[in-house]
Structure formats: structure tokens, C-alpha cells
Amino acid sequence: MIIHIQNVKKRYKKEWVLKGINIKVEQPNIIALVGPNGSGKTTLLNCMTNLLSFHEGTVELVGKKHTDPSLFKEVSFLQDNRILYGNLTGYDHLKFICNVQHLSTARITDVAERVGMSSYLKKRVRNYSLGMKQHLLLAMAIINQPKLLLLDEPLNGLDPTSAITMRNILLELYNEGTTILLSSHNLDEIDRLTNTVYFMKDGAILKESLLDLNMRRYTVSVTDGKKAKKILEEKQIDFTSINENQISFDETTIDLQTFIDYMNQNDIQIYDIDKQKIGAERRYQELFEGAK
Amino acid sequence: MITITLFEMKKIIKSIFFFVMLAFLCVFLIGYYVFVHHQTVPVEKLIVETESMIHMQEQQIQELKRTINNSEDGGNSQLQLDLTVSEQLLSKNQILLKAYQEEDWQAVLQQEIESNEPEVERMKAGNEYYTSTFPTLFTLESRLEYNKWLLSHNITPVLPIDFYSWYTVYDLDFGDPIAEEYIKKQSEKYSSTGVYFLHHTLNLLFTIFGALIFLFLFGDILTKEGLGKNGPIHFLHTQPLSRLKIFIGKLLAVLFLSLFVIVFISGFCLLIGSLFDGFGYFYYPVLIYGEDFSFTFQKMSTVIFQSGVLFIFVLLFSYALLFLFSILTKRTLTAVGLTIVVLYIGIQWGKDTILSSFSPYIPFHYFSITDIVTNTFAASVKNFAFSMSTGCIVLSISTIALLFLSYFLFHLQNKLLH
Structure with missing residues (x-):
């Protein structure tokens, strides 16, 4: 099991900020944690890596208990850039990781090239821009070729070129067998990276969010909307009425061919079908902003 | 352990503050050398003083001779005795003058x-x-x-x-x-030769003031990590390093850098002294008090070394206090300030309880390092339980207890804070 989180609960004073989180990941995947500020994404990542304690539940990463520091040979966590030491160079940071994890220092040059920071590798971090720091954080996170990579807002401060580089690197790592769990506000980037998104709200993962975002949503225009809606209600199919003659439904509730068959059987003409990928942004709007 | 210690040392060495402090230290040492050099009594001064004394004694002898010659009885026996003593003193001073002139x-x-x-x-x-x-x-x-x-x-x-x-x-x-x-x-x-200047400097450094310099130098070793918030400590905590290793690594880093600074100061003192006034002698005798009015002499180099060892124990004790307050307050100035206040109160309390039977087991007494090593402290308070070995044991136990408490808090920090 790459990630096995069972019923993790945490509270600050009397307020529960994680309310029984359960996540299981058995195969390499890219998983995104999405939610508004204060929903518990960073707290969850910090609890997973033992930076914060929690009151109930268990966390196992790559088969090891989360309190076992040796798991960080296989797990990396890309955090906020405040973890960097301004007096040291990027090279110093990477060399320390290599020394602690008994890795060859030859990896430093490779990883610096991969993330595009060779030119400023030996400059002090206090002279880095936000984007340069983000590059270094990524290099630090991937230098040990982890089995599991956790990233907290990895796209913060990146210009479009760097964001593309970051995305490509993450996809390469995924293809090499790394499981990636990232929290992000950048829903477009998430759509480009993964279809597995856990939406978090008030310290809980919303159950209704656990669906494939590759799934299609259809909006169909019919000649007799009233009759069509009645048929769907009778067959207990979940749908949304857009207007008098327009109906919207997800392909998980009914596949398009069955819908067409029902309409044909009842002499209802279909004159337009609009097909859309749901996507993270759309789903986010539905879950947090009430859009349908 | 070596990796984390070296990394911690690198973090300090690469800071501007460390270099600025070292530069200040050098400036201070140069200034102190000028002072010591000025205070050193040159042989020329003794020659002048002795010549002046000889001149006075010659006049006194002339005066005595005149008095004896003018007296009817050829001078009484007391005047004769005074003349003999004066002539003996004059002779001694003439020999001394010659010896001074020829060194x-x-x-x-x-x-x-x-x-x-x-x-x-x-x-x-x-x-x-x-x-x-x-x-x-x-x-x-x-x-x-x-x-x-x-x-x-x-x-x-x-x-x-x-x-x-x-x-x-x-x-x-x-x-x-x-x-x-x-x-x-x-x-x-005072002597401005290399070894003696080193002795002067270390006498000054191996005190509470020296400990304060080191506390300022390494005061942010824990607090700069951003304890209790998203700081660099999170980087260390997400490496395959136990919290114990991180904690000990930091302690070792400040210990080794303290040694480095002491060696640097020693080298600088020897160099500057040797350049201007010769190297001096490691064999300079230093009085070591013993019980029942006994005493021995110890080589200055040995006393310097022993003082250095005791100072390291004192520093470790001070760092243990600093670590505790750093973990509790998470602010550099507050932690350093509290450490200084506790040391001051401890030393004052130690003075108040100097005659009590448990006094030798109070670690704060051992900040009088040179006096402890030479047993001057023990002889002054007539209690030879105050010794370097007692000091090392008492400071070690106190340090371990403080470090244990600090580590306990460091380890449980996230649980306590969140």
C-alpha cells in the first residue's frame, strides 16, 4: 500500500480540523487534494509526514508508519519555501539530502538540469526569486527518486514556463512509477495532471467528489421536456433540469445510448446533444459554489 | 550524525553574523593586546627605578657618613648599623641594576x-x-x-x-x-608575550562574560529553524533523521564551533603576542592551592588546557539552558535573555549559599573557571570540595538533565503546540 490513511482526526483546541480522513492508494497514481483555504489540505499533508500530530487514526506511507523517519528515503514532501536556508546555496541543500540519504552527489547536477536551475545552483538561496526557490524545492523533493511524492501548492509562484516544466516532470515521475499527492488551487493544472481529485471541505473529503473527472456530462435538448423528465423520474435516474426542454445528466447515471432509446420509445425527438468533460474546476464550482 | 552536525556548522559558518562577530572579536583582541602591552612592565622601567633608588641610597650613605664624621664620639653604634645596612642595600641594588642592564x-x-x-x-x-x-x-x-x-x-x-x-x-x-x-x-x-597574552585573554574569556559571547554567537541555533511554524525545521523533519539526531547534531555543531572559536582566539593571541613580544613560555608557573596551606605549581599550558576543558562544560551547561528556553519561547532574544537572567540569578544565589554543604553541587559556581582550576576559589572559601573534577561532574549532570528536558519538549513540540 502506497498510502493508507485510516480515520485520521485532528483538532485545534475544540475545533476538529480533520474529521476522519480515509485515503487508500495501492497503485501509482496522481492524486490532487482540492479545497478552499482552511479546508485541511496542508494539515493533512503535515499529519501524514509527522510534522503535526493527530488525535485519532493511523497513517502508513510506503508500508511504513508515518512516525518512522526512514520512510523519507522513499517519500518526499515539497513544502513551503520558508523551509529553505537563505545563507546556503541550492547546492548545499541538495548535497545535504544526498549525504543524509547516502545518494551519489552526481545526482545534484542531473536534478538541477532536470528542473532548470543549473545556472543558479551555487548561488545563495536568499538571492533566489520565488520561482527559483520553487525549482529548488522540486529538485530537493525528487533527487531521491521517491516512491511517493507529496506536494503542497507546488505551482505557487511559478511562471507559465516553469509551471509547464513542473507538470512535465511530475508526469515523467508518474510514468516512472512515482505516486504523487498534491494540493493545489490551480484547477487547470490539476485537470492536465490527473482525474483523481479529492475535494476537501471543513476537514473532510467529500464523498460525492470521488468520481472520475474524465467522465462526460451531457446536456440534451428535446421536443417534450416535461415528458422526458417524467420518464427519467420514473426510472429513478438522477438528472438536472436546465430549462423546460433541456436536461443534463452524467454518464455515470445513464449512458447516452440508453437515454436515446428511452426517448425514442416515447416518441420524444432529440435535436441537440452537448457533451462536456466535467473537470476539476466545474466540479469545484458544483461542490463549493453551488453551481450546476 | 556527522552529516547533520556538519550541515548545522555550515549553516552557522555561512552566516554574515558569524563573520561579523569574529571580526569584532579580532578587533577586541587587538585592542586588548594594546592594553596588555601598555600594562607590561619593561625592564627599562626597572632600570630607571633602580638607578633612582641607588642614587637616593648613595645620598643617604653620604649623609650618614657626614653625620658620623661630624659627631664627637665618631658616631654611635645605631648610626654605624644604619650605614652598614644602607651599604648592603646599595650593593644589592647595584648588582640588581647590573643584572637588569645585562638582562x-x-x-x-x-x-x-x-x-x-x-x-x-x-x-x-x-x-x-x-x-x-x-x-x-x-x-x-x-x-x-x-x-x-x-x-x-x-x-x-x-x-x-x-x-x-x-x-x-x-x-x-x-x-x-x-x-x-x-x-x-x-x-x-602583565606580559605581552604570546603565551602570557593568551593566558590573560583566556582568563577574561573563561568567565560568565565569555559564556555570554558564545550565547550571542549561537543564540539562534534552534530559534532560526522557525520552531512551531513552517520553518526550516520542517525540512530537517522530512529527512530520514530522528529528532534525537537533529537535536544532538545542533548541540555538537555549537560545541565544535565553540571549540573552533576558542582555538581561533588562542591562535590569534599567540600569533599577535609572538609577533610583537616573543612567544613566551608554556612553562610559566601558575600557583595551585592545596589543602592545609600546601601548594604546587602547574605549567601555564596545563592550566590553560584545564581551564579550556572546564569552560567547555560551562558552555554546554549554558547551551542546555539556551536550548530549553529556545524551545519554550521560540524567540532568539527572549531565549538568550532568559538564559542570561537565569545564569545571573544562579551565580548570585551561589554566592549567597557559598557556605552551605550543598554549595559545591551548584553548577553556577563553576563559572569562575580559572579560580576553580587553580583552587583559588576553594582556598578562598576554605572548601576544597570545589574542584575541577567536581565542577565537571556537577556541570555534566546538570547539562544532561536540562538537555533531557529540552529534548523531551522538542520531541513533543507539535503535540504540545497543536
């Missing part, structure tokens, strides 16, 4: 020993140890042995070396305050 220190020391020895023998015969009037038998005896040590090791003495330039803790009554001030000033011997 014949063997002759100077020989004369000091010869003039001192009979008095010591007389007082020893009378077992006159239990007195407190200057010069006590202990003072005379130790001064005699001091001079013998210098003679046997062929060491150029640090000037002045006269009768009034040596007192000990047993001299409590000096007759009048002016005499006391003069003797104490004369006994504060």
Missing part, C-alpha cells in the same frame, strides 16, 4: 631567592601558617618556590618580581589600604 635573569632570581629563603625558614620553624598579615608564610613560601621554578626552567620572569608583587588569598591584612592597593596592583602582572 641576567638568573642573577636577579638568585638574589630574590637568597633574600627570601632565611625569612621563610624562620617562619616555617615557628609554624607561622595561621596568620593573615601580609606577607603570610604561605605567600613567602610560594613566592620562593615560584622564583625557584623560574630559575630552574630558565624562564624570563614577568616583571615586576620584587617583594610587593606577590600575594595570595591568605593575605587578608595589609596594614593600610594604600599598601593593599599597591601590592594588589603590583601583583597583577
Whole structure:
């Protein structure tokens, strides 16, 4: 099991900020944690890596208990850039990781090239821009070729070129067998990276969010909307009425061919079908902003 | 462990603050050297003083001779005796002057020993140890042995070396305050040779003030990690390193860097002293008090080394306090401030309880490092339980207890804070 989180609960004073989180990941995947500020994404990542304690539940990463520091040979966590030491160079940071994890220092040059920071590798971090720091954080996170990579807002401060580089690197790592769990506000980037998104709200993962975002949503225009809606209600199919003659439904509730068959059987003409990928942004709007 | 320690050291060494502090230290040492050099009594000064004394004595002898010649009875016996004594003193001073001019220190020391020895023998015969009037038998005896040590090791003495330039803790009554001030000033011997300047500097450094310098130098070792918030400590915590290793790594880093700074200061002192006034001697004798008015002499190099060892224990104790307050307050200035306040209160409390039976087990006493190593402290309070070995044990136990508590809090920090 790459990630096995069972019923993790945490509270600050009397307020529960994680309310029984359960996540299981058995195969390499890219998983995104999405939610508004204060929903518990960073707290969850910090609890997973033992930076914060929690009151109930268990966390196992790559088969090891989360309190076992040796798991960080296989797990990396890309955090906020405040973890960097301004007096040291990027090279110093990477060399320390290599020394602690008994890795060859030859990896430093490779990883610096991969993330595009060779030119400023030996400059002090206090002279880095936000984007340069983000590059270094990524290099630090991937230098040990982890089995599991956790990233907290990895796209913060990146210009479009760097964001593309970051995305490509993450996809390469995924293809090499790394499981990636990232929290992000950048829903477009998430759509480009993964279809597995856990939406978090008030310290809980919303159950209704656990669906494939590759799934299609259809909006169909019919000649007799009233009759069509009645048929769907009778067959207990979940749908949304857009207007008098327009109906919207997800392909998980009914596949398009069955819908067409029902309409044909009842002499209802279909004159337009609009097909859309749901996507993270759309789903986010539905879950947090009430859009349908 | 080596990796984390080296990394912690690198973080400190690469900081501008560390270099600025080292630069300040160098400037201070240069300034202090100028002061020591200025305070060092040159042989030329003794020559002038002796010449002046000889001149006065010659006049006094002429005067005495005239008085004797003019008197009808050819001078009474008291005048004759005065004349003889004056002529003897003059002769001694002429020999001394010649020795000073030729820098014949063997002759100077020989004369000091010869003039001192009979008095010591007389007082020893009378077992006159239990007195407190200057010069006590202990003072005379130790001064005699001091001079013998210098003679046997062929060491150029640090000037002045006269009768009034040596007192000990047993001299409590000096007759009048002016005499006391003069003797104490004369006994504060300065030498700007390399080894002696190092001794002066380390005497200054191996005190509470030295500990404070190091506390300022490494005061942010924990707090700069952003304890209790998203700081660099999270980087360390997400590496395959136990919290114990991180904690010990930090302690070792400050310990090794403290050693580095002490070695740097020592090297700088030796260099600057040697450049301007010669290297000096590692064999300079240092008086070590013993029980029941006994004493020995120790090589200055040995005393410096032992003082250094005790200072390291003192520093570790101070760092343990700093670690505790850093973890509790998470703010550099507050942690350093609280450490200083606790040390100050501890030292004051130690003074108030100096005569109690548990006093030697109070770690704060051992900040008087040189006095502990030379047993001056023990002799002053008449309690030889105060010793370097007791100090090392007491400081070690206190340090371990404080570090254990600090680590416990460091380990449980996230649980306590969140």
C-alpha cells in the first residue's frame, strides 16, 4: 500500500480540523487534494509526514508508519519555501539530502538540469526569486527518486514556463512509477495532471467528489421536456433540469445510448446533444459554489 | 550524525553574523593586546627605578657618613648599623641594576631567592601558617618556590618580581589600604608575550562574560529553524533523521564551533603576542592551592588546557539552558535573555549559599573557571570540595538533565503546540 490513511482526526483546541480522513492508494497514481483555504489540505499533508500530530487514526506511507523517519528515503514532501536556508546555496541543500540519504552527489547536477536551475545552483538561496526557490524545492523533493511524492501548492509562484516544466516532470515521475499527492488551487493544472481529485471541505473529503473527472456530462435538448423528465423520474435516474426542454445528466447515471432509446420509445425527438468533460474546476464550482 | 552536525556548522559558518562577530572579536583582541602591552612592565622601567633608588641610597650613605664624621664620639653604634645596612642595600641594588642592564635573569632570581629563603625558614620553624598579615608564610613560601621554578626552567620572569608583587588569598591584612592597593596592583602582572597574552585573554574569556559571547554567537541555533511554524525545521523533519539526531547534531555543531572559536582566539593571541613580544613560555608557573596551606605549581599550558576543558562544560551547561528556553519561547532574544537572567540569578544565589554543604553541587559556581582550576576559589572559601573534577561532574549532570528536558519538549513540540 502506497498510502493508507485510516480515520485520521485532528483538532485545534475544540475545533476538529480533520474529521476522519480515509485515503487508500495501492497503485501509482496522481492524486490532487482540492479545497478552499482552511479546508485541511496542508494539515493533512503535515499529519501524514509527522510534522503535526493527530488525535485519532493511523497513517502508513510506503508500508511504513508515518512516525518512522526512514520512510523519507522513499517519500518526499515539497513544502513551503520558508523551509529553505537563505545563507546556503541550492547546492548545499541538495548535497545535504544526498549525504543524509547516502545518494551519489552526481545526482545534484542531473536534478538541477532536470528542473532548470543549473545556472543558479551555487548561488545563495536568499538571492533566489520565488520561482527559483520553487525549482529548488522540486529538485530537493525528487533527487531521491521517491516512491511517493507529496506536494503542497507546488505551482505557487511559478511562471507559465516553469509551471509547464513542473507538470512535465511530475508526469515523467508518474510514468516512472512515482505516486504523487498534491494540493493545489490551480484547477487547470490539476485537470492536465490527473482525474483523481479529492475535494476537501471543513476537514473532510467529500464523498460525492470521488468520481472520475474524465467522465462526460451531457446536456440534451428535446421536443417534450416535461415528458422526458417524467420518464427519467420514473426510472429513478438522477438528472438536472436546465430549462423546460433541456436536461443534463452524467454518464455515470445513464449512458447516452440508453437515454436515446428511452426517448425514442416515447416518441420524444432529440435535436441537440452537448457533451462536456466535467473537470476539476466545474466540479469545484458544483461542490463549493453551488453551481450546476 | 556527522552529516547533520556538519550541515548545522555550515549553516552557522555561512552566516554574515558569524563573520561579523569574529571580526569584532579580532578587533577586541587587538585592542586588548594594546592594553596588555601598555600594562607590561619593561625592564627599562626597572632600570630607571633602580638607578633612582641607588642614587637616593648613595645620598643617604653620604649623609650618614657626614653625620658620623661630624659627631664627637665618631658616631654611635645605631648610626654605624644604619650605614652598614644602607651599604648592603646599595650593593644589592647595584648588582640588581647590573643584572637588569645585562638582562641576567638568573642573577636577579638568585638574589630574590637568597633574600627570601632565611625569612621563610624562620617562619616555617615557628609554624607561622595561621596568620593573615601580609606577607603570610604561605605567600613567602610560594613566592620562593615560584622564583625557584623560574630559575630552574630558565624562564624570563614577568616583571615586576620584587617583594610587593606577590600575594595570595591568605593575605587578608595589609596594614593600610594604600599598601593593599599597591601590592594588589603590583601583583597583577602583565606580559605581552604570546603565551602570557593568551593566558590573560583566556582568563577574561573563561568567565560568565565569555559564556555570554558564545550565547550571542549561537543564540539562534534552534530559534532560526522557525520552531512551531513552517520553518526550516520542517525540512530537517522530512529527512530520514530522528529528532534525537537533529537535536544532538545542533548541540555538537555549537560545541565544535565553540571549540573552533576558542582555538581561533588562542591562535590569534599567540600569533599577535609572538609577533610583537616573543612567544613566551608554556612553562610559566601558575600557583595551585592545596589543602592545609600546601601548594604546587602547574605549567601555564596545563592550566590553560584545564581551564579550556572546564569552560567547555560551562558552555554546554549554558547551551542546555539556551536550548530549553529556545524551545519554550521560540524567540532568539527572549531565549538568550532568559538564559542570561537565569545564569545571573544562579551565580548570585551561589554566592549567597557559598557556605552551605550543598554549595559545591551548584553548577553556577563553576563559572569562575580559572579560580576553580587553580583552587583559588576553594582556598578562598576554605572548601576544597570545589574542584575541577567536581565542577565537571556537577556541570555534566546538570547539562544532561536540562538537555533531557529540552529534548523531551522538542520531541513533543507539535503535540504540545497543536
